Amino acid sequence: MSTSAQDPKSSESITPVRWGVLGASNFALKVSLPSMWRGPLTQLAALASRDIGKARAAAESLGIPKAYGSYDELLDDPEIEAVYIPLPNHLHVKWSARAARAGKHVLCEKPIALSAKDAAALVDVQHETGKRIAEAFMVRYHPQWQQARDWVRSGRIGELVSVQAAFSYFNRDATNIRNREQVGGGALYDIGCYAVNTSRLLFGREPVRAMVLVERDPEFGTDRLTSGLLDYGGAHLTFTCSTQAVAYQRVNALGTKGRIEIEIPFNAPADRPCKIFLDDGSTLNCSSAKVTSFPVVDQYHLQSEAFSRAIRTGSPIENSIEVAVGNMRVIDALFRSAESRRWEKI
Ligand SMILES: NC(=O)c1ccc[n+]([C@@H]2O[C@H](COP(=O)([O-])OP(=O)(O)OC[C@H]3O[C@@H](n4cnc5c(N)ncnc54)[C@H](OP(=O)(O)O)[C@@H]3O)[C@@H](O)[C@H]2O)c1
Incomplete structure (x- = not known):
């Protein structure tokens, strides 16, 4: 052509x-x-x-x-x-x-x-x-993440101190690559990697140490429930990912003066607008949150x-690939922590 x-x-x-x-x-x-x-x-x-x-x-x-x-x-x-x-x-x-x-x-x-x-x-x-x-x-190409990153960088929520991420689905199909340890299955490789990647995007720096708790599927050997903590030097990521929990995904970024919530952070639909929330915390029932809607986009495209x-x-x-190596360093440290049950340097 x-x-x-x-x-x-x-x-x-x-x-x-x-x-x-x-x-x-x-x-x-x-x-x-x-x-x-x-x-x-x-x-x-x-x-x-x-x-x-x-x-x-x-x-x-x-x-x-x-x-x-x-x-x-x-x-x-x-x-x-x-x-x-x-x-x-x-x-x-x-x-x-x-x-x-x-x-x-x-x-x-x-x-x-x-x-x-x-x-x-x-x-x-x-x-x-x-x-x-x-x-x-x-996800790095979706305007909702670019907006969240820009708000953090311009100080709209004060200083970013904590990112909280959840990502889960339920899949016990033994033939699925996500449930096969020998081909690199498991929750951390499959979806926990998004929490690591997007927290690095928001903080704009690398975490210094990592700690994790991992539950492995007794039949598959893969991590089916993984909850981790990254230390960004006075600021944190906490995340949970699971291959055997109800389907859910959400990211909250807490600053000293405000909060950004991303409603569908990872599998943003390609046929409906996406919403993110900017909240100054003046109410505790989220009624103070201002909604920003993004026109329909296809992040894969x-x-x-x-x-x-x-x-x-x-x-x-x-x-x-350089950004990718940084992500893998964090994932390595999380898997080391699963074994040592201690903080691991990144
Ligand atoms: N970015 C995202 O949103 C997203 C979403 C889902 C998945 N993914 C990624 O996409 C990749 C594929 O995921 P998937 O769910 O599409 O997997 P899948 O359906 O199992 O497809 C993997 C393909 O790899 C080929 N293959 C070669 N050697 C294989 C082996 N030893 N065992 C199994 N398959 C083998 C097969 O193609 P042939 O038989 O045709 O050679 C198979 O169809 C993974 O890395 C996953 O993390 C990304």
Whole structure:
């Protein structure tokens, strides 16, 4: 395809980036790929599965022109400029590195690795290959998070002292990757990573130490209930995440003079407006909270468009591999604390 799109931030004309997808993942087929397909800077050109029949069916259902029966075949396609990787977590580093070395830019699903050491290896791969590598924390592209961050930075709630985050769902399907320890399942890798990522965004600095309490599923071995505490130096994140609790998500940011509440912080719907609340605390029943509504946006679409634009123009991205390594350092410390039952330095 040779059409080009206007970059909304400049008058420059940008040619769409040709993307390939590794794996016919449920989430990708249902959510992220239809969002990415909306372009205009992102063109889905190929999809690979370990099973060619599955690849063809998935590509056909989404109108993707090429299907491959192995990930390597897609990486050998010189037409593909960038790959999106929605594989199980234990395969993220391996295929991100292989894709970059095959000359492709990489947007890989979260968490990008199972440890900071493995994530840091991708920083080296990025330097070695000159290809951009990013972790798909789409929330950073949603205007509700950009607004919350701007309010914190401009002092609208005074000094930020505490972030409280909850994220849970109920899933006991033994075949689901979230319930398989050997492929990087568990609550902290799957959803606790959002609390870590967004608290780092709001505080604008790294936490110094971490403490956690973990309950593991006796059958799966995965952490099914994880509650953590991060010390940001005189300010805290407290969070609970669970794969076996009622579906819920909420973030509260408490400052010395006000509070920001994000109603649907992580899975912001792509078909309804989102709301966040700014409260000066003058009533305790939240009636003093002022509501800000955001027009309907699709955060997955915003993310892929930003990455395509970054590939063409060299523009900065919110979810760089360097930011990802910082997240994995915190997750490492939390898992160490689960073992030591003590504070762990980050
Ligand atoms: N950002 C978000 O909002 C969000 C939401 C959900 C999930 N995710 C992330 O997306 C990734 C995929 O999640 P999902 O729920 O879509 O998983 P999924 O449905 O199980 O898909 C994973 C795909 O990986 C491929 N695969 C390769 N080796 C595999 C192995 N050993 N075991 C299982 N699958 C293997 C399979 O594709 P083929 O058989 O076609 O090769 C499979 O369809 C995870 O990293 C998850 O954290 C992100």
